[in-house]
Amino acid sequence: MPENIAKDKTGIAKAGKYLTFQLGREVYGIEILKVQEIIGMMAITHVPKTPAFVRGVINLRGKVIPVVELRSKFGMESKEDTDRTCIVVVQVSWAAATVTMGMLVDEVSEVLNVTHEQIEAPPSFGASVDTDFILGMGKVGQKVVMLLDADKVLAAEEIAVISKVE
Numbered sequence: 001m002p003e004n005i006a007k008d009k010t011g012i013a014k015a016g017k018y019l020t021f022q023l024g025r026e027v028y029g030i031e032i033l034k035v036q037e038i039i040g041m042m043a044i045t046h047v048p049k050t051p052a053f054v055r056g057v058i059n060l061r062g063k064v065i066p067v068v069e070l071r072s073k074f075g076m077e078s079k080e081d082t083d084r085t086c087i088v089v090v091q092v093s094w095a096a097a098t099v100t101m102g103m104l105v106d107e108v109s110e111v112l113n114v115t116h117e118q119i120e121a122p123p124s125f126g127a128s129v130d131t132d133f134i135l136g137m138g139k140v141g142q143k144v145v146m147l148l149d150a151d152k153v154l155a156a157e158e159i160a161v162i163s164k165v166e
Contacts, residue, residue, distance in 0.1 A: 014135045015116045020145055021088060021105040023071055024079075027145045028105075029112060029138060034150040036089040036100065038108055041081055055104055060089065067102035068154065079106065093151045103153070112145065114138045119147065 018029030019038075044056040044067055053073040057064050067087055071078060084107035091098050122134040133152040138145040 014119065014147065015114055018112050018114055018138070018145070018147060019088065020109040020112055022107050022109060023074065023105060024076060027109065027143055028070075029114070029145045029147045030088070030090065030103075030150050031147075032111060034090045034092070036091055039087050039089065039102075041085050041087070058087070058102060060102075063100070065089065065100050065102055067104055069104045070153075071104075071106075073153065082106075090150050092154070112138070112140055114140060114145070114147070122146075 014031070017032040019032050019035050020027055020029045022028070039060070042058055044058055046056040047054065047066075050056075050066075053069055055067045055069045055072075057066050069078075085104065086108055087102040087104055088108065089100065089102050091100055093099075118139050119136040120139065121136055123137070133149050135147040135149045138147050
């Protein structure tokens with residue numbers, strides 16, 4: 001296997017199906033197996049004293065789940081919600097448990113099948129830049145898709161905070 005292919009914990013590239021979505025002009029992908037559902041925008045209740053990237057909570061069929069604004073989490077400028085803005089409900093692993101949370105994205109694009117050959121390791125920006133949440137860079141057609149590790153998009157401390165919001 002070539003050196004530049006992204007590897008998971010087993011040493012094998014994370015090939016498979018990814019739900020792709022946009023934040024600004026960038027395209028991101030998340031493993032489809034982590035996605036519970038995609039819902040349109042709905043009323044989000046703000047929760048005081050939560051980190052800036054936590055938009056609030058929603059009531060999803062009787063279950064209260066926290067919603068993380070990925071634009072804010074990734075240090076991007078905020079943007080008004082549109083009719084394409086949606087919430088991707090994901091299951092993340094944390095402390096031997098599963099946490100359900102929503103990720104607010106600009107718009108959902110498509111489900112892509114990404115092969116081993118299309119994935120490169122994330123670029124290294126030095127020790128001061130944390131890219132652990134990026135599984136790899138998918139080269140699909142003319143696009144570069146940042147493949148995210150849903151379990152690492154939020155640090156353990158951040159998941160601990162939002163899991164208390166539920």
